[in-house]
Amino acid sequence: MPTDLEHLPREPGVPKPDPILVVDNMRKRFGGIVAVDVDHLEIQRGAITALIGPNGAGKTTFFNVLTGFDKPDEGHKVFDGETIDRARPHRLAQKGMVRTFQLTKALTKLAVIENMKLGAKDQKGENFARSLITPIWKKQEKEIEQRADVLLEKFQMDQMRDEYAGAISGGQRKLLEMSRSLMTDPKLVMLDEPMAGVNPALKQKLLDHVRGLKDQGITVVFVEHDMDVVQGISDWVVVMAEGAIIAEGPPRSIAENKKVIDAYLGAHHDAPLDLDQEQAFLAEDMAEEQETEEQ
Amino acid sequence: MPGVFGAIDWLFIFEQTLNEAVDLNAIVFALAAIGLNVHFGYAGLLNFGQVGFVAAGAYGMGLAVTLWGLNPFLAVVVGMIFATIFALFLGIPTLRLRADYLAIVTIASAEILRLVARSTAMRNITRGPEGLNEFVGPFRELSPFNPSVSYGFGPFTWRGNQFFTVVVGWTLIFFFVFLVWQLMRSPWGRVVKAIREDEDAARALGKSAYWYKLQALILGGIIGGFGGMMLALGNATVQPDFFVAPLTFFFWLVLILGGAGRVWAPVLGSVIFWGLITFIQNLGRQLVDAGLIPTSIMDTSQVDQIRFWIVGAALALLMIFRPQGILGSKEEMALDAH
Numbered sequence: 001m002p003t004d005l006e007h008l009p010r011e012p013g014v015p016k017p018d019p020i021l022v023v024d025n026m027r028k029r030f031g032g033i034v035a036v037d038v039d040h041l042e043i044q045r046g047a048i049t050a051l052i053g054p055n056g057a058g059k060t061t062f063f064n065v066l067t068g069f070d071k072p073d074e075g076h077k078v079f080d081g082e083t084i085d086r087a088r089p090h091r092l093a094q095k096g097m098v099r100t101f102q103l104t105k106a107l108t109k110l111a112v113i114e115n116m117k118l119g120a121k122d123q124k125g126e127n128f129a130r131s132l133i134t135p136i137w138k139k140q141e142k143e144i145e146q147r148a149d150v151l152l153e154k155f156q157m158d159q160m161r162d163e164y165a166g167a168i169s170g171g172q173r174k175l176l177e178m179s180r181s182l183m184t185d186p187k188l189v190m191l192d193e194p195m196a197g198v199n200p201a202l203k204q205k206l207l208d209h210v211r212g213l214k215d216q217g218i219t220v221v222f223v224e225h226d227m228d229v230v231q232g233i234s235d236w237v238v239v240m241a242e243g244a245i246i247a248e249g250p251p252r253s254i255a256e257n258k259k260v261i262d263a264y265l266g267a268h269h270d271a272p273l274d275l276d277q278e279q280a281f282l283a284e285d286m287a288e289e290q291e292t293e294e295q
Numbered sequence: 296m297p298g299v300f301g302a303i304d305w306l307f308i309f310e311q312t313l314n315e316a317v318d319l320n321a322i323v324f325a326l327a328a329i330g331l332n333v334h335f336g337y338a339g340l341l342n343f344g345q346v347g348f349v350a351a352g353a354y355g356m357g358l359a360v361t362l363w364g365l366n367p368f369l370a371v372v373v374g375m376i377f378a379t380i381f382a383l384f385l386g387i388p389t390l391r392l393r394a395d396y397l398a399i400v401t402i403a404s405a406e407i408l409r410l411v412a413r414s415t416a417m418r419n420i421t422r423g424p425e426g427l428n429e430f431v432g433p434f435r436e437l438s439p440f441n442p443s444v445s446y447g448f449g450p451f452t453w454r455g456n457q458f459f460t461v462v463v464g465w466t467l468i469f470f471f472v473f474l475v476w477q478l479m480r481s482p483w484g485r486v487v488k489a490i491r492e493d494e495d496a497a498r499a500l501g502k503s504a505y506w507y508k509l510q511a512l513i514l515g516g517i518i519g520g521f522g523g524m525m526l527a528l529g530n531a532t533v534q535p536d537f538f539v540a541p542l543t544f545f546f547w548l549v550l551i552l553g554g555a556g557r558v559w560a561p562v563l564g565s566v567i568f569w570g571l572i573t574f575i576q577n578l579g580r581q582l583v584d585a586g587l588i589p590t591s592i593m594d595t596s597q598v599d600q601i602r603f604w605i606v607g608a609a610l611a612l613l614m615i616f617r618p619q620g621i622l623g624s625k626e627e628m629a630l631d632a633h
């Protein structure tokens with residue numbers, strides 16, 4: 001297991017003992033700005049890797065490019081030993097690389113349980129001809145539903161299983177998106193700001209679940225602003241700024257890294273807030289207020 | 296009041312209304328709207344050229360007989376193939392792009408199809424503006440009903456050939472409603488609905504949004520094509536100028552009226568639409584004829600235009616008080632506000 005990351009050199013692009021994802025010379029430009037500019041990055045299998053960096057650093061774009069939602073201008077990526085340069089998002093998901101979105105994508109007019117069941121792979125009834133004959137897919141559907149119910153219970157969402165996904169709270173939708181992605185039996189889960197806008201109680205629950213993924217042998221990469229969160233659960237931290245990887249290392253080393261503090265804090269307060277970030281900050285403020293009230 | 300309305304033949308009006316509510320027009324509109332329901336109601340595809348699929352089905356079936364001399368069953372298959380080709384033509388270039396591209400392309404393509412069919416350059420094939428007129432014979436040979444005998448009961452009475460059309464038409468409607476119901480309760484339908492809600496979420500979970508959208512476009516197109524085939528069969532002719540662009544918006548009206556995303560909605564919408572149109576038309580004519588509406592306000596020919604105004608106003612009221620349509624769910628509608 002990935003305990004020996006401590007002894008790796010703490011420099012950008014450092015090779016990992018057992019990488020599940022390897023990225024080379026990845027670049028993505030939007031007009032004048034270079035959103036992603038990564039020379040080399042390896043993600044350790046079975047570890048929790050945090051991807052941090054100021055707003056606009058290119059984290060989401062990097063996710064998009066890795067998962068096939070955006071085409072890079074150049075670059076190579078290898079997932080689980082297989083070159084995936086041209087793979088489309090749904091193929092990558094089928095191969096075990098699943099992601100969530102910074103702006104939650106709950107399927108509002110489907111029930112929570114249907115959201116979950118959608119995630120399951122290799123469903124016989126998803127084929128047009130076979131869908132017409134219920135006995136062909138009924139049994140598998142039951143199994144999938146059972147699996148979904150187990151997960152919902154684990155995530156303490158079983159009491160809202162039959163509600164429309166559009167009718168549950170924003171934090172619960174984040175939780176739903178994460179548990180739904182697990183229905184695909186992923187090898188690598190990529191979470192884009194899973195805690196943003198989530199209330200502190202739910203945040204703690206989410207963190208526990210992320211740890212739980214690791215215990216199941218699932219590799220996790222997640223984007224997060226909050227350094228405390230990152231310190232708490234990650235095995236390894238990758239820092240992005242202006243599209244490039246500026247630092248890598250175990251969480252403790254990153255917190256002390258001068259370069260990171262400069263890049264991170266420097267931009268953090270000057271950059272204009274986008275809507276998400278504003279919401280995230282508002283949630284933080286509210287959480288702080290609550291804490292002071294309680295004291 | 297009975298004195299004033301004594302001149303009105305209510306029985307006749309109701310008979311006409313009930314008859315039109317289930318007759319050929321209602322059948323064609325119902326089938327076209329069932330197809331549109333697959334597109335928009337379930338898959339979220341913005342198809343503003345459904346009339347093109349109706350035309351493709353009608354011409355496919357007609358040409359198969361007039362041009363290639365195929366038997367009726369193969370002719371129906373050709374009608375389906377024409378609708379499929381139209382779907383591929385529209386879908387392959389646009390379904391990977393944002394949703395509005397399909398909308399733009401469908402409006403234009405349906406109109407292009409009609410203009411090509413009626414063009415003089417195509418005269419040898421489609422017979423231009425005259426349309427196809429000699430194909431219905433082999434179909435009518437299949438009819439078990441005697442053309443010179445009346446069938447049905449009460450207001451629902453047709454001559455043999457018309458009755459054949461109505462029976463086949465309603466059989467198709469029930470078949471496709473059942474098909475859509477089965478599909479939409481299956482995992483296939485779950486993927487399609489998920490794509491309607493958020494295509495990227497579906498892709499992130501391993502579903503090829505493009506492939507499912509293409510399947511839905513083809514399926515809804517073929518069902519619309521059957522509407523065209525029924526039209527051709529019922530009228531014994533395929534006229535290019537029937538397939539004008541505004542017709543698509545009547546199909547939409549019928550679907551929205553019933554409530555998009557509900558299996559029976561297109562059928563109910565079509566029945567109500569044609570019933571209402573006929574009721575207003577007949578009542579209006581009689582009111583004018585009886586002098587209850589002075590000719591200084593409106594004459595009989597103007598009644599035909601007024602009926603669409605009234606239906607439009609009724610639909611506007613429905614949208615205010617029941618925006619989800621007659622069968623739609625208010626709860627689901629409210630989720631859109633988020």
Ligand SMILES: Nc1ncnc2c1ncn2[C@@H]1O[C@H](COP(=O)(O)OP(=O)(O)O)[C@@H](O)[C@H]1O
Nearest residue numbers: 030033035053054055056057058059060061062
């Ligand atoms: N679709 C796009 N078009 C143009 N610029 C974009 C687009 N997406 C992201 N960007 C730009 O790329 C940079 C990186 O953005 P993003 O990946 O969202 O950063 P992060 O997720 O780290 O906050 C930003 O400057 C952003 O404005």
Ligand SMILES: [Mg+2]
Nearest residue numbers: 059060061102
């Ligand atoms: Mg981002």
